[in-house]
Amino acid sequence: MKKAGIIMIIGSLLLLGLFKFPLWNIVLGAPQYPDPLGMNIYITGIQGVEEFDIQNIDGLNHYIGMRPIPKPSEMWEFQVFPLVIGSMVALGVIIGLLGFFGKVNHWWFLGWLVLMSVLGVLGMYDFNLWLTDYGTNLDPHAIMKMTHPDGTPMTYKPPLIGYQKMLNFDVDSWPHVGGYLMFVGMLLTFVAFFIGKKEWKKKKRGITTS
Template identity: 70%
Template sequence: MKKASIIMMVGPLFLLGLYIFPLWNIMLGAPQYPDPLGLNIHINGLKGVNEFDIQNIDGLNHYIGMHTLPKVEDMWEFGTFPTIIGIMVAIGVVIGILGYFNKVGYKWFWGWFVLMSILGLLGMYDFNEWLMDYGTNLDPNAIMKLTHPDGTPMTYKPPLLGHVKMLNFDVTSLPSTGAWLMFVGMMLTLTAGFWGWKNAKEQ
C-alpha cells in the first residue's frame, strides 16, 4: 500500500503544470500568414503563441462579426479554474499521505480520479459552449456577412478537438502541454488505485 500511496501523492502534483503551461492550443493557418496565428488557452487566461497573434485574430474576427477574445475579467472560468485545480491537488496529496499511514484505502484513490474526470468533462463541455457562442453569436452589423449556398448565415465555431476548414483558414485545436501533464497525473492516480487494489487482494 505504501508504493501505491507514494504514487498517489505524486500524481496530483502533475496538475501544477497547468499553472505554467497552456491547457489547449488553437492554430489558424492561411496563405496570407506564412507563420500561423496561434492561441494558447491557459486555466487563467488566453495568450497568443506569438506577440501579436491575439491582435491579429481580433482584427480578422472584427470583419466577420465575431467578438474580441475574452480577457481574464470577462470569464468567470479564469478565476475559478485555478482555485479548483489547487484544491484537487491538495486533496489528492492528502489522500496519498493518509493512504501511506493506512488511514484510507485504495478506493479513495479511485474516488479522486473519478471526481477529477467529472470536473475535466465539465470543463470540456464549458469550453465547447464558449466556442459555440464565440463562433455563432455574430454581430449583425459586421462588415462581411457570409452565407452558405442555401442562404443560411455562415458560422465560425473552432473545433473542440481536431481540424476544420473555415474560409481560407485551416483551424486546428489540440491539447497542449498542461493537458498532457494533467493526463499523466491522472493516469498515475489510476495506477495507484490499481496497486492498492492488488495489495489488498494479496493480503
C-alpha cells in the first residue's frame, strides 16, 4: 500500500498548517468602520486581523457588557488543541508509514479519519459553547442594555458559521486557511482509505493465486 501510505502521510502533515494559519475568522462590518474589524482564531489563541482590531472590538463589547476577548492563558482549549493536533499528525504519519511498508491495512486509515472527525466535531461544539457564553453572559451593569421589542434582553452570540446581523453590524464567521488545510488533509486520508483498500485486495489476491 505504498501509494495509499504516501497520501496518508501527506494528509496528516497538512494539519501542521493549523500551527501557522488561522482555523477560523470572524469579521464585523458597520457603516462607522470603513475597514471591518476582524478576529483570526488560531489553535493557540485569538489575534486581530489588523493591529488594533482586538482593542477596538473589546471597546465596543464593553458598552454592551461583553467580556474582553480571552487571552491564550485564559482558555484551556489553547493549551489542549495544539497537543491534540500534534498527536494526530504524529499518529497519521506513523499509520501512513506502516501502511507504506504493508504492516497495517486500509482500515487504520479510516480509523484515523473517524477519530479526527470526532475530535473536530467536539472542537466545533466547544467553540459554539464559548460563543454562546461570550454573547449571552453579559455584565448586568453594562452602559448599554439593548432589549427586543418584547422586553427581553438582547444577546450577541456571533454565528458559528455564516452571516448574521447584530445591531448595525454585519457579522461573518467562516473557516480560514488552517481550517481548509485540515479539511483537505482529512479528505486525502479518505482517498488513502479507498486506494489502500484496492491495494490491499490486490495484495491478498496475489497471495491467494500464488
